[in-house]
Amino acid sequence: MNLISYSSEINNDNKKSFIDSIDTFIFDCDGVLWIADTIVPGAIETLNYLRHTLGKKILFVTNNSTKTRQQFQDKIKSFGIECFIDEVYGSSYGAAIYLNQINFPKDSKKVFIIGEYGLEKELNDQNFKTIKEINKLKDGLDSVQNTVIDKDIGAVIVGMDTQLTFQKATYAHMCIKEIEGCLFIATNPDSSYPVKDGKTLPGAGSIVSMIQTSTQVKPITIGKPETLLLDVILKKDNLDPKRTLFVGDRLDTDIAFAFNGGIKSLLVLTGISQLSEINNIDSKINPNFYTNTIADLLPSNN
Numbered sequence: 001m002n003l004i005s006y007s008s009e010i011n012n013d014n015k016k017s018f019i020d021s022i023d024t025f026i027f028d029c030d031g032v033l034w035i036a037d038t039i040v041p042g043a044i045e046t047l048n049y050l051r052h053t054l055g056k057k058i059l060f061v062t063n064n065s066t067k068t069r070q071q072f073q074d075k076i077k078s079f080g081i082e083c084f085i086d087e088v089y090g091s092s093y094g095a096a097i098y099l100n101q102i103n104f105p106k107d108s109k110k111v112f113i114i115g116e117y118g119l120e121k122e123l124n125d126q127n128f129k130t131i132k133e134i135n136k137l138k139d140g141l142d143s144v145q146n147t148v149i150d151k152d153i154g155a156v157i158v159g160m161d162t163q164l165t166f167q168k169a170t171y172a173h174m175c176i177k178e179i180e181g182c183l184f185i186a187t188n189p190d191s192s193y194p195v196k197d198g199k200t201l202p203g204a205g206s207i208v209s210m211i212q213t214s215t216q217v218k219p220i221t222i223g224k225p226e227t228l229l230l231d232v233i234l235k236k237d238n239l240d241p242k243r244t245l246f247v248g249d250r251l252d253t254d255i256a257f258a259f260n261g262g263i264k265s266l267l268v269l270t271g272i273s274q275l276s277e278i279n280n281i282d283s284k285i286n287p288n289f290y291t292n293t294i295a296d297l298l299p300s301n302n
């Protein structure tokens, strides 16, 4: 990954020209708009200012594959943030739109899912036939090796799945190995999944790794920091990449996502990545811009 040479801090001198140079603001949410269950002070006012006072386009992005766009919209609104369903992009919705964009033959082929309700619902809403539940076999290799796959499966999509079983993994493995042309798609590469009290669970990426290791096939990955979700967004909303900004709190996912996808990036320091990680010799990637909090985009009083 190449370095962006230097990150500029947003200040009173450059703020107006910076905001004027952007038509569409795409937001990562946790760490930017809220932190765990608490809204970032000024976030609502900032979004209202960008949306209503300046007429900017606002979009929200999440790598989380377990929720539908509807569920994610509900969550955003629960913080008091104005949000419309067409402004929400999750990795499951991105996977469904990706299949549409590559003209996946939905009339003749089915999709096998390792994932939860959000993934199944987004695919079904785009009229894809999905298989999620498989007949439970008895434990043991003698039983599992007799797994019979549906040869009409044209894609395996893997996301976060708290009901993962060896048998589901076997089914996915067999589809990818035995059906010619079967796609292997990962909703998102996150290694872990943050839960309460600073704890984590194995994330979608850890399940993807299992299937990738067993099949030795590299998946097509939709979510951050890969660029497919961004490609889907730019294409679907017909955006000019030069006038589109991603606002995030993580260098290795959010800022890499913007960099890899050819749009501008703004790092806010309310989440994971720290000021000490940028603009120095050890920096793996620098954002185009940085600022302490999203609320810094509001007009200053002086």
Ligand SMILES: [Mg+2]
Residues within 6 Å of the ligand: 028, 029, 030, 031, 032, 248, 249, 250, 271
């Ligand atoms: Mg974040």
